[in-house]
Amino acid sequence: MFILKLLTRNAFRHKLRSILTITGVAIAVLAFGLLRTLVGLWYLGVESSNASRLVTRNAISIIFTLPISYKDRIRQVPGVKIVSYGNWFGGIYIDEKNFFPNFAVDPGNYLELYPEFVLPPDQKKAVILDRKAAVVGRKLADRFKWKLGDLVTLKGTIFPGQWEFIVRGIYRGAQKNTDETQFFFHWDYLNETLKKTVPRRADQAGFYMIGLTNPDKAADVSVAIDRMFKNSLAETLTETERAFQMSFVSMTEAIVIAIQIVSYVVIIIIMVVAANTMAMTARERIAEYATLKTLGFGARHIAGIVFGESLVISLAGGVVGVIFTFPAAHWIETELSQFFPVFNVSPLTVYLDLLAAATVGTVAAIFPTWRGATIPIAEGLRRIG
Amino acid sequence: MEKAKPPIVEITNLTKTYRRGVQVIPVLEEITLDIADGEFLALMGPSGSGKSTLLNIIAGIDKADRGAVNVAGVDISALSETDLARWRAINVGFIFQFYNLIPVLTAFENVELPLLLTTLSRSERREHVETALSIVNLLDRVDHYPSQLSGGQQQRVAIARAVVTDPTIIVADEPTGDLDRVSAEDVLGLMARLNNEYGKTIIMVTHDPRAAEKAHVIRHLEKGILNNVHS
Numbered sequence: 001m002f003i004l005k006l007l008t009r010n011a012f013r014h015k016l017r018s019i020l021t022i023t024g025v026a027i028a029v030l031a032f033g034l035l036r037t038l039v040g041l042w043y044l045g046v047e048s049s050n051a052s053r054l055v056t057r058n059a060i061s062i063i064f065t066l067p068i069s070y071k072d073r074i075r076q077v078p079g080v081k082i083v084s085y086g087n088w089f090g091g092i093y094i095d096e097k098n099f100f101p102n103f104a105v106d107p108g109n110y111l112e113l114y115p116e117f118v119l120p121p122d123q124k125k126a127v128i129l130d131r132k133a134a135v136v137g138r139k140l141a142d143r144f145k146w147k148l149g150d151l152v153t154l155k156g157t158i159f160p161g162q163w164e165f166i167v168r169g170i171y172r173g174a175q176k177n178t179d180e181t182q183f184f185f186h187w188d189y190l191n192e193t194l195k196k197t198v199p200r201r202a203d204q205a206g207f208y209m210i211g212l213t214n215p216d217k218a219a220d221v222s223v224a225i226d227r228m229f230k231n232s233l234a235e236t237l238t239e240t241e242r243a244f245q246m247s248f249v250s251m252t253e254a255i256v257i258a259i260q261i262v263s264y265v266v267i268i269i270i271m272v273v274a275a276n277t278m279a280m281t282a283r284e285r286i287a288e289y290a291t292l293k294t295l296g297f298g299a300r301h302i303a304g305i306v307f308g309e310s311l312v313i314s315l316a317g318g319v320v321g322v323i324f325t326f327p328a329a330h331w332i333e334t335e336l337s338q339f340f341p342v343f344n345v346s347p348l349t350v351y352l353d354l355l356a357a358a359t360v361g362t363v364a365a366i367f368p369t370w371r372g373a374t375i376p377i378a379e380g381l382r383r384i385g
Numbered sequence: 386m387e388k389a390k391p392p393i394v395e396i397t398n399l400t401k402t403y404r405r406g407v408q409v410i411p412v413l414e415e416i417t418l419d420i421a422d423g424e425f426l427a428l429m430g431p432s433g434s435g436k437s438t439l440l441n442i443i444a445g446i447d448k449a450d451r452g453a454v455n456v457a458g459v460d461i462s463a464l465s466e467t468d469l470a471r472w473r474a475i476n477v478g479f480i481f482q483f484y485n486l487i488p489v490l491t492a493f494e495n496v497e498l499p500l501l502l503t504t505l506s507r508s509e510r511r512e513h514v515e516t517a518l519s520i521v522n523l524l525d526r527v528d529h530y531p532s533q534l535s536g537g538q539q540q541r542v543a544i545a546r547a548v549v550t551d552p553t554i555i556v557a558d559e560p561t562g563d564l565d566r567v568s569a570e571d572v573l574g575l576m577a578r579l580n581n582e583y584g585k586t587i588i589m590v591t592h593d594p595r596a597a598e599k600a601h602v603i604r605h606l607e608k609g610i611l612n613n614v615h616s
Contacts, residue, residue, distance in 0.1 A: 002494070002501055009489035291485040294446055295499045295546075296474025298467060377446040378438075381481070 003301070007308035010285075011316075018313055021277045025317025025357055026324065028270035033325040033353045034332070035263035037345050042256050044342055045245035048177055051215040053113060055244040056208040056225055059235040065204035066234050068191075073228060074208060079221040082211035084109035086187060087204075091154030091163060093144065100140050102154065102183035104190040107135065113211050116174040117182075123148070123169035131189045133168035137180035139337055141170045154183075159190060161197070181341035210238070267356050274364035278310045282368030289372040290380025299373035306372050310365035311358065318357025322350055392419035393554065393586050394443055399452030401438055401609075412438050414609045416452070420554075425580040425587045427600035434606040436590045437558055443588060444477045444556045445469045457553045474502045478547030478585075480557035480576075484539040486531040486546075492518065493527040496545045503550065517545035521575060537568025544575055548585070555579065557589040561596050573599045 012018050040047075056074065058064035068085065075083045086105035092098065107127050111117060119127070119135060127133040136146060146152060150167045165185050173180050187205070194202040210225075212218060222238040229236045239247075249256070282289075289302045325345050333343035401413040412435040420426050420443075428436040441447035442454055445461045454462045457476060464472060479485075486495045496517050500510045518524050521541035531539050540560060547555050557576065561569035577599045579585040589600060597603050605612055 002497070005494075006487070006490065013489055287485065288487055291481070291487070292498070293470065294444075294473065294479050294485075296470050296502050298470045378441050381446075381485070 003304060003308065007305050008312055010281075010305070011309045011312040014281075017277060017280075021274055021313050022317040022320060024270050024273050025314050025360060026320035028266050028360075029318050029321025029353045029357055030324050030328060031266045032263050032356050033321065033345060033349050034328060035259050035266070036349045036352055037325075037329060037343060038340075039256055039259050039263070040346060040349070041340060041343065042249055042252070042259075044177055044179070046242055046249060048116070048175070048179075049241035049245050051218070051240065051242070052212045053241040054210040054212065054218060054222060054225075054238055055241055056210060056236045056238040057206070057244070059226070059237040062207070064234070065206055066208065066236060068203045068205050070208065070229065070234075070236070071205070074210060074225055077221055077224045077228065079213055079217040079224075080210055081213045082109055082113060084113050084209045084211075085205035085207065086110065086184075086209070087190060087206035088158070089154070089156070089163075089185075089190070090158040091156050091183075093152065093154055098144070100143075100181050100183055101179075102185070104187040105184050106187050107133070107184060110184065110209065111135070113209050116178045117171040118174050119169045119171045126168040130166060130168055131186050131192075132164060132166050134165035134183060134185040135169035135171055136167055136184075137182050137341075138170055138172045139180040139341060140183060141167070143181075143337055146170075159194065159198075159201075161193070163190075163193075176344055177342050179341045181337055209241075267360065271360045271363050274310070274314060274360050275367065277313070278306070278364045278368045279371075281309065282306055282372050286372065286375055286380045290375065290377045293377050294381070302372045303369045306369040307362070307365045310368070311361040314357045314361030314364065315354070317360075318354050321357065322353045325349075325353065391422060393422040393424075393457055394418070394420035394588070395453070395455040396439075396443070397453045397455075399439075399442065399449045399454060401435070401442065401447075401449050412609050413442075413449070413606075416609075416611050418604065418611060420586065420588060423580070423584045423586055424602060425577070425600045426589065427597040427603045428588065428590045428606060429592070429594075429597055429603055430606035432592075435609040436606045439606065440556050440558055440588060440590045443554070444479065445473050471502075474499060475550065476553040478550065478552040478555040480540070480543050480547050480555065480560045482559035482562040484531070484536075484543045484563075486539055486542055488531050491528050491530055492523060492534065492542045492545075495531070495542055496549050499546060499550045513549050514545075517549040518542075520548065520579075521545045535568065536564050537571050540564060540568070540572050541575065544572065544579070548579060548583075552585075554586045554588060557587065557591075559591055559593075560589060561591065561593055569593070569596065 058066055071083050071085060074080060084106045086103045089102045089104050091102045093100070111119060111124060127135050134152060146167050148167055148170065152165045152167060154163045154165065156163055191202050212221060218240050225238045226236050292302060329343045329345045332340055396416055396418040399413055399416040403410045403412055416439060428439060430436045438447060442449050443456065449462060453460055459472065461469060461472060487498070493514055496514045497510055500513055505513065515524065518527060521544050523538060523541050523545065526534060526538060534542065560576065561572055564572060573596055576587055580587050589596065591597050
């Protein structure tokens with residue numbers, strides 16, 4: 001208790017220096033936490049993917065489509081419970097800066113495949129019955145203040161034209177990390193329009209989503225589907241939803257690695273700053289450490305005092321950083337929802353924040369501790385006066 | 386005729402040198418000295434004569450190159466650093482020129498510091514600290530930090546810290562060196578009282594002849610050689 005009192009008072013002996021160091025650690029921990037969350041966000045699609053879902057796409061590339069006739073054939077494969085399909089629409093709402101993901105899907109089966117998109121039964125029924133219906137995520141609806149019955153016009157990029165939709169459903173996520181910024185509408189609406197305007201692009205699906213009767217059969221079903229379309233004009237590549245999402249992540253893995261490196265660099269920089277502060281502190285206190293050793297305190301006690309002081313400062317910074325991480329994450333999620341539809345700080349990130357702060361404190365204290373613990377008493381006492 | 390007290394400190398053929406690069410500088414040469422239990426000894430000499438080094442060796446915070454230092458029957462030159470630290474905590478009370486109080490601790494807490502290394506309970510520690518502070522007449526300053534005390538008061542706190550464990554010897558390195566004349570007299574009077582009333586053995590290094598006058602025995606060091614005795 002006494003030692004705790006001593007090291008806490010020592011930590012705030014030079015208030016300005018301590019506050020600046022704590023602020024530095026807090027900012028570093030805040031940046032580390034946000035960058036870690038950002039990295040986690042990159043894997044959000046992977047993490048939220050379901051083991052009982054498969055994705056079938058064109059074997060050449062995702063940008064090539066598959067005939068809609070594949071649907072019934074896939075449905076016949078043993079182990080397949082449900083088949084849905086869709087296209088990435090790539091529509092723009094008023095301006096490009098209003099980006100949000102939008103898909104043409106088969107809403108009945110699609111919503112059945114995605115129980116994490118929770119839609120009230122009456123809205124679901126309304127969506128299925130209306131060809132021009134759209135289902136939007138809660139956050140997306142909040143962002144553009146859309147209400148049920150509102151008319152929303154998207155400008156097609158992949159599928160040119162002005163596309164009008166009526167908001168018939170607003171889903172919420174079953175889990176905290178469910179993306180609530182997506183926009184779905186009837187694939188039939190897209191297809192029927194294409195039949196009239198660009199018939200050669202009609203009856204094509206960008207991907208098939210497949211629900212399995214048993215997730216353990218995923219490999220067998222994938223092989224069976226791909227074998228079925230082997231040597232056809234549009235060969236397929238079937239993989240688990242997780243692997244499918246992971247293929248997108250791997251395209252941008254260099255960015256993820258860069259973010260991770262930056263997050264560690266931030267911590268290393270603050271480690272150097274904190275180590276400098278602790279070295280200055282220890283240099284100033286050498287005479288006090290010598291006095292304590294004179295009184296009979298051992299190297300162990302001195303190490304405890306130096307380490308303790310360093311940890312008090314760094315953990316204070318860590319706690320402040322963690323406290324500010326939550327409002328910062330909330331601000332990002334609210335204000336930058338077009339880029340970060342979900343920005344939840346996970347418990348693991350909080351632990352890593354505190355671990356990073358403790359590591360900063362520990363590493364920063366190593367040299368000063370060694371110096372304080374090993375300096376000969378007579379030499380230390382000469383540093384006074 | 387009063388029987389002479391046995392020596393509590395016995396120093397035999399003690400030699401100490403410092404190295405500066407390849408140069409070897411002798412500091413203490415073949416010092417042999419006995420200090421009786423209850424004695425108040427003043428070590429005098431010019432700067433660089435080795436008196437503080439001798440004091441540090443007696444107190445177990447520095448080591449001699451050669452020779453034996455026996456304090457209260459313990460050959461401290463043979464002790465390891467850890468054992469020496471333990472030994473100092475029990476046997477030596479220190480009074481420094483610049484008081485060496487911990488600035489973030491109150492007078493009470495500074496005096497309590499050495500007791501943290503004992504097995505005393507909190508209430509026992511409090512009792513000891515209050516006794517020590519009452520000896521130095523500072524019971525009304527227990528909650529004051531060193532910066533809130535005068536130099537003389539700080540040195541009295543340091544004296545209380547030195548005596549709180551009831552050590553075998555008290556060593557003082559220029560205890561009045563940073564004090565005005567009145568405070569110095571006050572501190573010297575206190576040390577004399579510790580010696581006279583409580584029978585404490587005191588070894589004091591000083592430049593100040595007035596301080597040395599309080600001692601029973603004055604020894605002079607010149608270039609590392611202990612030369613004469615004044616009683």
